[in-house]
Amino acid sequence: MLEAAAELFAADGYARTTLARIAAAAGVSAETVQGQGPKAALLIAAIEHAAFGISGEDDILNLEVGRALVAARDRDEAIDMLVRAHTRVHQRSARLAEALIGAAHADPELDRYRRNLIASVTLQQRRVLEAYHDRGWLRTDVPFDELVLGFAAVGSTETYLRLTACGWDVDTYQRWCRRMLSETVFAR
Incomplete structure (x- = not known):
């Protein structure tokens, strides 16, 4: 039923x-x-199932993807893993995110969920970046909170939707995302 709902919401709004x-x-x-x-x-439920395969987990480090991200051996592997993880989530859920964004304008419950989802995703990204910060892989000339928000902006569903709507394929998006993370979040 969730798969049917997800397909219809994604296709028809x-x-x-x-x-x-x-x-x-x-x-x-x-x-x-x-x-x-x-x-x-x-x-x-359709968004959470499509994006993450589960519902209600509050800590990415409890999920296989989170544990894999923090197990990266070096900066370059971490960037590659982040780009792949974001891309997989976007490919599965971006069209549902469009439905959510559209519906949130008229439905206070969905608007509240959308705002909470953004805050939750940012918190999960913070957790991963904290592990990288502790290893010295992040820029030190930029405040940590700014790195988190920059990372969130580069990897956001809205950014993915905008760039792919402009005609970028997944490979082009991933190259751009990798370059942006390398230049704006990670130390050289």
Whole structure:
């Protein structure tokens, strides 16, 4: 059901996706879909499932991807791993993020979720960068909080959507992202 919801939200947006259409696509009754909660809850669950494969984990370091990121052996491996991890998340969830952004303008619950998601993602990025900071891999001429926000901006879904909407393919996006992280966040 979540996969059907995710596909419809991504393809048609939040407003045009109905619980009845989700039910039909999932091959279940409308009552079954309604039993999962309101449409906003389905969008939230679809985003978390698509992006991370789970829902409700508060610490990236408890996930395999987080443990792998902090296990990087050197600066260059860390940058490559970050770029690949961000790209995978964006490829799975960017179109759902567009649906969320559009819906958040009209739905206070989804707007609250969007703001909390941004704060949560930034916190997760901070945790990873703290590990790199402790190893001396980050710039020291820029305040740490600024490095975190710069990293968040470079790796954000909005940045990915903007660049790919302008015609960049994934390889071009990854090269740019790698260069931006190398120049703005990591020490040379």
